Amino acid sequence: MATVSVTAPMTPILRLRRVVAGHPVLIVGIALMASIILFALLGSVIIPVQDAQVGAYLPRQVPGAERLLGTDSQGRDVLAVLVYSTPQTLLMGVIAGVVGIGIGTVLGLLAGFFGGWIDLVIRTLTDVFITIPGIAILIVIATNVRQMDVATMSLIVASLAWRFPARAIRAQTLSLRERGYIQIARLSGVSGLQLVFQEVLPNLLTYIAAAFVASVSQAILAIIGLEALGLGPQDEYTLGMMIYWAQFYGAILRGMWWWWLPPIIMIVLIFISLLLISAGMDAFVNTRLRKTE
Numbered sequence: 001m002a003t004v005s006v007t008a009p010m011t012p013i014l015r016l017r018r019v020v021a022g023h024p025v026l027i028v029g030i031a032l033m034a035s036i037i038l039f040a041l042l043g044s045v046i047i048p049v050q051d052a053q054v055g056a057y058l059p060r061q062v063p064g065a066e067r068l069l070g071t072d073s074q075g076r077d078v079l080a081v082l083v084y085s086t087p088q089t090l091l092m093g094v095i096a097g098v099v100g101i102g103i104g105t106v107l108g109l110l111a112g113f114f115g116g117w118i119d120l121v122i123r124t125l126t127d128v129f130i131t132i133p134g135i136a137i138l139i140v141i142a143t144n145v146r147q148m149d150v151a152t153m154s155l156i157v158a159s160l161a162w163r164f165p166a167r168a169i170r171a172q173t174l175s176l177r178e179r180g181y182i183q184i185a186r187l188s189g190v191s192g193l194q195l196v197f198q199e200v201l202p203n204l205l206t207y208i209a210a211a212f213v214a215s216v217s218q219a220i221l222a223i224i225g226l227e228a229l230g231l232g233p234q235d236e237y238t239l240g241m242m243i244y245w246a247q248f249y250g251a252i253l254r255g256m257w258w259w260w261l262p263p264i265i266m267i268v269l270i271f272i273s274l275l276l277i278s279a280g281m282d283a284f285v286n287t288r289l290r291k292t293e
Helices: 012-022 024-046 078-114 116-131 134-143 150-158 163-176 180-187 192-228 239-248 257-285 287-292
Strands: none
Touching: 024 078, 024 257, 078 116, 078 150, 078 163, 078 192, 078 239, 078 257, 116 163, 134 150, 134 192, 150 192, 163 192, 180 192, 192 239, 192 257, 239 257
């Protein structure tokens, strides 16, 4: 009598172990980003926002037991400013990334699936905006905005964040539109837009997620660049504005390393975490990389 082996269902813990074993870079990146977010959340609970305001303490205090990162030239606790600046910078990057990847996804899907004059117009528009230096456009826009805040800065950067996602998603859509299941759906009478958003889009979600992480990283880089030039939100707590004010008040010349070094370290950690997440997700969704694992 033949015996039939029954495979036990995979538990969530076992699935998590396989993901960790197969994609350690992704897990390390997520863990690092989670630590950064936890630092900001716990810090905002422990440290009152008043410590980050002008005149809260004596200016130019060196780091010590009372003020772990000292104070700046305006009497603000540097640690408090760092705590409240980190989530603001991440928020701006996420907003710009969401808007940019949203516009880029729609344009890429339409261009890649329908082709013809729609593809020509979108592809030409994308190539033109890619050719023009993005930082120059952002500087021109930012200098003409009177009242800058976090939302406005995010939308300014998002105005150019769609270019590369649109091109990449168009290329992916071109390869998907000739697949067999798409042809079967067409024969079944499914309309064009319905095919795009019900058949093509779901198969690109993991790729779009990886592109979103890259867009957030690029958006944060552009935001910090604008803020370092003094074009950011003057009355908001952000990492880029911390660097700007440290430069404006000559913190480097005065030897106030505790003012400019912490935001730089935090920015580096954010970019490392986003780089690891992006590389891990790319390895997860890229078929060629899967075969080499």
